[in-house]
Amino acid sequence: MIKKITRIMEKIQVTFGVIFLSLFFLVIVIQMFARYTGISLIWTEEAANYSFIWSVFMGASVMIHREGHFRFTLFFNKLTGKAKSILIIFINTILLIFSIALIYYGIIATQNFWNYNWFSIQSFKMGYMFISIPIMGISMSVYMIDHIYDAYKEMKRCE
Amino acid sequence: EELKIVAAHNQTSPENPYQVGLLAFKDKAAELSDGAINVEVHAGTLGTSEAELVEKLKLGAADVVLVSPGFMSRTGINEIQLFAFPYLFDSYDHWEKVVDGEVGAQMADIVNEKSNNDFKLIGYWTAGVRHYYGKKPIYEIEDLDGVSIRTQTSGVVADYWSSLGAVPTSVAWGELYQALQQNVVDAAENAYPYYVQQNHHKTANGKFTSETGHDYTTRFLLINGRKFDSFSAEQQEILMEAAEASVEAERASLYAQEEEYKKILMQDGGRINLLNREPFIEAAVPYQNEAAEEYGVTELLEQIRELK
Amino acid sequence: MLGFGLIALFLFLMFIGVPIAFVIGIIAFLGISAAPYIPEVTVVMKMFNGLNSFVLLAVPLFILAANLMNSGEISKKLINFSIALVGHIRGGLAHANVLVSMIFAGISGASQADTAGIGKVLIPNMIDTGYDKETAVGVTAASSTIGVIIPPSIPMIIYAGLTNTSVSELFIAGIVPGVLSGLGMMIVIYILSLKRGYPKYERTNLKKILRLAKEAFPALMTPIIIIGGVITGWYTATEAAAFASLYTFVIGMFYYKTIKFKDLPGILEDTLTLSSLSLFALATASALGELMGYYQVSTIVQQFFTAHIQSTSVFMVIIILFFLFVGTFMDAIPAMILFIPVILPLSINLGISPVLLGMVVIVTLAIGLVTPPYGLCLLIAARIGDMSIERSFGAVIMFIAVVLAVLIFMAFFPDIAFYIPKLFVPSLGI
Ligand code: NA
């Protein structure tokens, strides 16, 4: 069940990340061409920045699922069997607490600045930008729980 | 009882008038409270982006910050834009009469109300008067035809420059020296202490300063309103007095620096010319009216004009 | 006291294998929670605001450009051309490895993509033709550090953003140390090759060289278009990164016809995930930097330095040693976010220009790309060559010495080192 959820979640996050990445790439290209034709577009920088932030947060979540974030493995690789599973559970619990903090404070940030607007387009709200933080936190938490569950099963198997 | 106040502005140079102003705030508060009120001054260490300082003020991550009208408007308080209209003020005298008088008080109320007491305005500072500087001097409006100028690319400021025939262009502050050197833009606009410090006047496209004086800039010294309300009456009084001292110190420092940097510019071979500002001022009037309508500050605009 | 506790916890979490970006974020959270007057929400605000900067968009875009080069086999064309040029020298493949990294450096702003793309082709190729594994891995990893020294360069863009320095000046300044490092590595390779009898190819005839040059021509033009465009102000550094991607995409798709539409989602996904790693670390580092800002670490360090250190040479030595140390366990981007605001005022007080300081820091951190335990390029090359980090480190030491020599030359004799670029750009702020 959880495997299915995380697989679908990852797929959605990758898709959104790629869309945001392509979006800011396009916006910058548009900005370049606009400048040479003498048109000044005021929204390009903000539009590019915010889709960039969304893409980074989505990409960072995906890499939690794929265990791709850089870390030291010297000590980690020395362990085997049950000890290794315990360490995995320990590390992921720490990361889970961090992700929950991201959710909690991300919601506070979103609430506080929900009604602030873009510099260039006053009708665009900052809420849709800040909400990327709790969404990142939620997805990371789900991936961590999945990792902890896997490690727990592995630990039981070793016993 | 001890009280710690975190005060922040976005300029990193220790000689900047902002720093002078906040240090005066700190000293006065310490003096009046016998050291019980400790103001910690951050010169750029809490961020060099004004948008970020405003966010910090709201969240209580900073207690006193300094911001310009453009960034305040992101909080949804559009009225504040009024102070950035081109040619709104015709001299520092006029500017002081406005901000230290009835209009300044009304604007302070608007900021406090519209921000739900997140922000309380406790002083009006300035970042100097902005002039045109470019590769050729400006004497009349026609001279601006087709001149690409680094200025705001949106809002009333951009509309105004466009109407004069100039082309507002966006260049990051850190890239502007190169941009003027390499003909990316023909001109820019700013106050003496800011662009002379960056040596813009030594570039090919920054040599000629024309004293357009199109913007006597206003900066807002803000304190977190809810936090302010939680202080004792005595502490509040001390902080207000400290704010007054800071206003005096900042303005004096800025005015002095304006003279100082103007001299440096001339010594370095930069050229300065005066011009008949009347046509430029007249051209600004319709844009002021239109924007005032949009932001609902027509009455305030009239009051400002009457104080001339 | 709190500071030492946090540092100890930092090292502990890192040691047991918590991802480094998260270690930085956790320390920021704990530090800010311990300070009574800073609300915890500051951490997430700073993560968001740390990323809210237009110059940073160059990071994924340069990685995208490199990925397009690699998957479009444009890298291979450059490799073939490089072999044709220098293959006949003893140790030809190793020389070509360095040369192609120098060309690649002129297109890509990141070193990892260079290691991965070129390593995949050249490491097996070198081993097959009689090089020992150490040399194959060592040369690949070491030469790819040039990627961030020769412009365009992601660290230069980040540094410029942090210090309000001109990106174009940094780009111009990077050319000399980058080329010197490459030539120095080639000399080391030549001496090694004589001693160990590494093979050489037959000299390629001029006709074939011209044919390969023609084939590689659109790719060879990329560095000139990108660097030239930034220096002359046609476009900003971020736009240059977008343009590099656009250009490689167009030549890969329509000229070489090696990129297919169906490859694009995969290329974009790789770009997303790879760039998110360092950018997420940047976000958490910004939060930690904020904590240092509240404690006014820069003022404290400044007071210490003004009281005890007046000599620019001593300052330079301290900076180099410090960033060599930091580079062993941290990426260039978070390292700069954390420490540049602290050291910049010191260096200005001592009369060292921000451009020179930037070059020294960037070259020093480039060495960090190949120093264990956390040297990204070394990790990637070692993985491709299937050998341990310890062994591969032995192979890069000689090349690190080359870059160090260039670094020392540049830091202590800037007038000589930057003599030539200053002839062309008298305003260069060094
Ligand atoms: Na490069």
Ligand code: NA
């Ligand atoms: Na290489």
